Amino acid sequence: MTAKIPTTVITGFLGAGKTTLVRHMLAHAPKGKRIALIINEFGDLGVDKDILAGCGDETCREEDMVELSNGCICCTVADEFIPTMQALLARDEKFDHIVIETSGLALPQPLIRAFNWPEIKAQVTIDGVVTVADAAALAEGRFASDEAAVDAQRRQDEMLDHETPLGELFEDQLSAADMIIINKTDLVDPAMLEKVEQNIRAELRPGVGIVRAANGHVDIAALLGMGMSSEDDIANRPSHHELEHGGETHEHDDFDSFSLTLDAIKGKDDLLATIEDTIKAHDVLRLKGFAAIPGAAARLAIQAVGPRVTAYFDRPWKPGEAKVTSLVVIGESPLDRDAIVESLRRSEPVPA
Numbered sequence: 375m376t377a378k379i380p381t382t383v384i385t386g387f388l389g390a391g392k393t394t395l396v397r398h399m400l401a402h403a404p405k406g407k408r409i410a411l412i413i414n415e416f417g418d419l420g421v422d423k424d425i426l427a428g429c430g431d432e433t434c435r436e437e438d439m440v441e442l443s444n445g446c447i448c449c450t451v452a453d454e455f456i457p458t459m460q461a462l463l464a465r466d467e468k469f470d471h472i473v474i475e476t477s478g479l480a481l482p483q484p485l486i487r488a489f490n491w492p493e494i495k496a497q498v499t500i501d502g503v504v505t506v507a508d509a510a511a512l513a514e515g516r517f518a519s520d521e522a523a524v525d526a527q528r529r530q531d532e533m534l535d536h537e538t539p540l541g542e543l544f545e546d547q548l549s550a551a552d553m554i555i556i557n558k559t560d561l562v563d564p565a566m567l568e569k570v571e572q573n574i575r576a577e578l579r580p581g582v583g584i585v586r587a588a589n590g591h592v593d594i595a596a597l598l599g600m601g602m603s604s605e606d607d608i609a610n611r612p613s614h615h616e617l618e619h620g621g622e623t624h625e626h627d628d629f630d631s632f633s634l635t636l637d638a639i640k641g642k643d644d645l646l647a648t649i650e651d652t653i654k655a656h657d658v659l660r661l662k663g664f665a666a667i668p669g670a671a672a673r674l675a676i677q678a679v680g681p682r683v684t685a686y687f688d689r690p691w692k693p694g695e696a697k698v699t700s701l702v703v704i705g706e707s708p709l710d711r712d713a714i715v716e717s718l719r720r721s722e723p724v725p726a
């Protein structure tokens with residue numbers, strides 16, 4: 375019997391640093407190792423794949439990257455994930471490792487369970503589930519906006535769904551993990567980091583390792599090659615959602631996303647300030663995309679996680695490529711799409 379292909383599942387909330395970690399992993403994986411990458415994103419712009427495809431690492435060529443963008447991977451297991459795996463496994467060239475980056479809103483449990491489907495169980499196994507946690511978001515208390523109220527409710531009835539959607543999802547992602555990476559340590563002071571780590575530790579199964587990192591810089595040897603066969607241990611990785619809904623299909627009604635395109639903008643500083651104002655005014659959780667800055671030969675990659683907006687020129691515009699500004703916006707439902715679009719359109723030039 376040939377050895378099963380190890381697969382690393384990378385999960386973690388919106389903007390925690392999953393793509394940054396994958397980028398680091400591809401750049402530092404042993405040369406000659408062939409890695410297939412399955413990228414699942416919430417929102418239809420394909421920003422993560424575009425960022426990863428641009429890094430030009432030999433370990434993962436563009437044709438080895440598959441994007442699953444029809445919703446979160448946990449809801450599209452049968453229709454998308456299994457066929458994608460089967461197609462990867464049917465290729466003539468064999469992969470040494472598979473890496474799956476889930477969307478920030480995905481529950482890992484249905485994906486882990488899918489590795490027990492006979493269609494793929496004979497050929498692949500989960501090497502480890504890695505959950506990336508955003509130290510800055512946790513320090514700012516972004517997962518439990520009103521902790522006092524949540525605790526009061528919890529005291530009244532232990533069985534009900536009392537967590538905020540964000541907190542619950544995060545706990546599901548922690549409970550699924552074989553390893554936690556506490557990322558963005560550069561944004562948090564040591565005392566707060568200690569507190570964040572203690573809070574995370576309280577949610578973990580015994581033996582789950584915690585690694586601290588900035589920009590996903592972790593030892594790749596520790597990340598790839600954990601040998602956990604996590605799919606065999608799914609019973610020990612409970613999910614709030616599955617417990618409460620008897621395993622029924624998980625919907626993402628709690629969250630909403632849309633994308634928009636601006637034909638022209640006034641300028642870089644104005645755009646970034648407008649994005650920052652919009653995020654604060656409308657509680658946007660995540661915004662990302664690319665912008666066409668007047669006079670710039672390169673496109674501007676924009677990343678906003680909560681109130682923090684960053685931007686960098688990631689590559690020159692390609693000949694014939696439409697120079698437009700495209701953004702994806704993600705937040706808790708209901709998002710006031712019209713008001714958000716109107717707010718972002720303030721960065722367009724005023725017609726003469």
Ligand SMILES: Nc1nc2c(ncn2[C@@H]2O[C@H](COP(=O)(O)OP(=O)(O)OP(=O)(O)O)[C@@H](O)[C@H]2O)c(=O)[nH]1
Pocket residue numbers: 386387388389390391392393394395422477478557558559560561587588589590660677678679684
């Ligand atoms: N300061 C700081 N920024 C980071 C760190 N890791 C990632 N970022 C930034 O955080 C933003 C989001 O990072 P991503 O890697 O795209 O996060 P993600 O989890 O893949 O995001 P989604 O796929 O949208 O859920 C980007 O602007 C990154 O550059 C870190 O350790 N420190």
